[in-house]
Amino acid sequence: MILRRVLIANRGEIALRIIRTCRRLGIEAVLAASDADLDSVPARLADRVVRLGPAPPSASYLDVDAVLTAAKTAGADAIHPGYGFLSENQRLARACTEAGIVFIGPTVEQLASVGDKLEARRHAVAAGLPVVPGGPLEDTADAARLAAEIGYPLLIKAVGGGGGRGMKQVHDPADLSATVDLAVAEAGAAFGDPRVYLERFVATGRHVEVQLIADGENVVHLGTRDCSVQRRYQKLIEEAPAPALDPALREEMHRAAVALGKHLEYRGLGTVEFLVDVDRGTFYFLEMNARIQVEHPVTEAITGLDLVAEQLAVAEGRSLSFGQADVCFTGHAIECRINAEDWARDFQPSPGTVTEAVWPLGDGIRIDTHLQAGASVPPYYDSLLAKLIVHGRDRADALARLRAALARCAVVGVSTNIPLHQEVLAQAEFAEGGVDTAWFTRFLRDLPVGSSRG
Amino acid sequence: MNLTGEDVQDILRIIDGMEVDRLYLRTGRFELSLCRGGDGEWTQSARTTAEPVLVDGREVPAVQGVAAADEQTEPAREGLTGVRTPLPGAFYRAPKPGAAPFVEIGDEVTETTVVGIVETMKLMNSVYAEASGTVAEIVLGDGEFAEQGAVLMFIDTLATGVAP
Numbered sequence: 001m002i003l004r005r006v007l008i009a010n011r012g013e014i015a016l017r018i019i020r021t022c023r024r025l026g027i028e029a030v031l032a033a034s035d036a037d038l039d040s041v042p043a044r045l046a047d048r049v050v051r052l053g054p055a056p057p058s059a060s061y062l063d064v065d066a067v068l069t070a071a072k073t074a075g076a077d078a079i080h081p082g083y084g085f086l087s088e089n090q091r092l093a094r095a096c097t098e099a100g101i102v103f104i105g106p107t108v109e110q111l112a113s114v115g116d117k118l119e120a121r122r123h124a125v126a127a128g129l130p131v132v133p134g135g136p137l138e139d140t141a142d143a144a145r146l147a148a149e150i151g152y153p154l155l156i157k158a159v160g161g162g163g164g165r166g167m168k169q170v171h172d173p174a175d176l177s178a179t180v181d182l183a184v185a186e187a188g189a190a191f192g193d194p195r196v197y198l199e200r201f202v203a204t205g206r207h208v209e210v211q212l213i214a215d216g217e218n219v220v221h222l223g224t225r226d227c228s229v230q231r232r233y234q235k236l237i238e239e240a241p242a243p244a245l246d247p248a249l250r251e252e253m254h255r256a257a258v259a260l261g262k263h264l265e266y267r268g269l270g271t272v273e274f275l276v277d278v279d280r281g282t283f284y285f286l287e288m289n290a291r292i293q294v295e296h297p298v299t300e301a302i303t304g305l306d307l308v309a310e311q312l313a314v315a316e317g318r319s320l321s322f323g324q325a326d327v328c329f330t331g332h333a334i335e336c337r338i339n340a341e342d343w344a345r346d347f348q349p350s351p352g353t354v355t356e357a358v359w360p361l362g363d364g365i366r367i368d369t370h371l372q373a374g375a376s377v378p379p380y381y382d383s384l385l386a387k388l389i390v391h392g393r394d395r396a397d398a399l400a401r402l403r404a405a406l407a408r409c410a411v412v413g414v415s416t417n418i419p420l421h422q423e424v425l426a427q428a429e430f431a432e433g434g435v436d437t438a439w440f441t442r443f444l445r446d447l448p449v450g451s452s453r454g
Numbered sequence: 455m456n457l458t459g460e461d462v463q464d465i466l467r468i469i470d471g472m473e474v475d476r477l478y479l480r481t482g483r484f485e486l487s488l489c490r491g492g493d494g495e496w497t498q499s500a501r502t503t504a505e506p507v508l509v510d511g512r513e514v515p516a517v518q519g520v521a522a523a524d525e526q527t528e529p530a531r532e533g534l535t536g537v538r539t540p541l542p543g544a545f546y547r548a549p550k551p552g553a554a555p556f557v558e559i560g561d562e563v564t565e566t567t568v569v570g571i572v573e574t575m576k577l578m579n580s581v582y583a584e585a586s587g588t589v590a591e592i593v594l595g596d597g598e599f600a601e602q603g604a605v606l607m608f609i610d611t612l613a614t615g616v617a618p
């Protein structure tokens with residue numbers, strides 16, 4: 001099937017990103033926008049706009065029926081859900097199939113396989129991937145035995161949790177029973193699902209993920225990304241390829257990710273997330289994201305591919321136009337997520353109206369943003385304003401370009417974390433490469449107070 | 455037609471070798487401003503001015519930005535102090551759905567009592583009473599949107615029997 005008109009059920013920079021590729025491919029892009037986004041830059045650049053509903057996400061971007069109705073109103077052949085919101089929603093995927101609309105993403109079955117943490121882990125094990133030692137807690141009375149097998153320190157995780165929510169550390173066996181009871185109660189209240197599992201806690205870990213593109217039969221990996229610079233499990237800086245990684249370990253991760261994709265007969269873009277256990281020199285499967293990701297541009301930079309275009313081609317039912325041997329990796333790319341937050345005031349969010357947005361321009365610099373002078377940053381959605389991506393010959397070159405590029409960014413009207421990125425880029429440890437997921441918290445703690453007012 | 459990042463790069467390549475430090479382009483659909491700094495490096499500022507077009511061809515109605523709260527929430531009588539939201543966002547009276555509200559009318563509060571949560575940009579921010587007294591009136595309902603600076607509730611600071 002040839003896609004002629006795609007409904008984009010998302011907002012912000014990713015909506016704009018998808019519109020651009022549709023434009024280039026001659027596909028009509030209709031944006032489904034909430035009332036807060038009707039005059040946003042993506043709405044101005046889309047061929048047409050459909051009103052999705054009131055500003056709160058629950059009444060618009062998260063409303064399956066509203067999105068489906070918008071697609072029908074627009075006469076769209078397909079829905080591109082972007083990331084977040086309904087991007088991995090099985091109900092939307094199923095409703096699309098029933099309505100004869102293409103859901104740009106994997107199959108409903110694949111969404112189910114990777115959407116539930118325990119299911120995903122089961123599939124990973126079946127595909128031969130290493131997982132963090134641990135297991136589901138069927139009976140809380142069984143916790144001590146299971147914990148002894150796993151070893152301390154360990155994590156109690158809610159099956160329904162994610163993004164860092166619903167997780168508790170246990171360092172002392174004496175605390176286990178009480179913490180398990182608390183975790184079960186909280187999981188039931190917060191996620192409507194009291195199931196928890198126990199897992200080994202990795203003291204020094206790096207978040208490294210492998211990008212996959214697949215057509216249901218052929219699975220190709222597009223290399224690694226390192227997303228270890230995180231605050232409260234929100235990624236801040238991502239790079240490709242993951243730096244300072246043993247070449248054999250990297251190859252093993254590539255193979256593992258492809259094995260999982262093949263096991264699932266995966267279709268579309270997917271990311272297999274791994275936790276690299278630095279002390280043990282090994283890695284474990286964490287989860288699989290069945291969507292395009294925020295940090296996809298760093299992979300595009302080093303591979304020269306347009307991942308949205310590849311996604312659309314697979315959605316049209318075509319086979320991949322290239323094989324693994326055709327994928328070449330060139331140089332190094334780093335992305336900074338520029339957020340509307342006042343990082344000097346405990347990362348307080350900063351909605352408002354942008355009066356000025358100036359970005360660097362030059363070779364190897366890419367800005368993905370929906371900001372422009374006069375654009376509003378609504379309080380209803382997340383704080384991502386822009387992504388600054390640089391591509392250099394090697395990591396040192398990319399770092400130098402990134403420092404220079406950050407110095408030329410100017411956003412007026414809302415607070416941003418641009419100065420924070422500049423501080424991170426000035427750190428010797430970050431420049432060296434391969435920091436662990438706890439590094440950013442240590443860096444913030446040790447930052448002199450004076451410089452945090454920059 | 456609008457400019458892509460590659461288009462802008464191409465324009466830059468053309469003018470980079472010229473003795474030009476500023477370029478300003480304006481069409482009916484966009485504005486683009488390129489500027490060469492003292493270090494020879496360029497910055498860009500672009501604005502899409504094309505109006506959005508609704509599927510049925512109608513024009514897009516005016517969109518409400520982040521409005522400031524109206525002045526409708528003046529205290530009704532002396533001794534009442536308004537608790538204002540620190541940020542615009544959805545106001546929640548309880549820590550989670552189904553849980554008991556942080557405060558009810560008549561409850562005693564101090565400056566540091568958490569009286570609600572405002573969700574802004576997917577982050578939960580605690581709202582403190584910032585006054586001592588009793589809760590006299592709760593202005594916004596659970597889940598209602600609080601504009602910038604809106605009064606969420608009133609505290610009666612003259613209420614008797616309250617420690618300072």
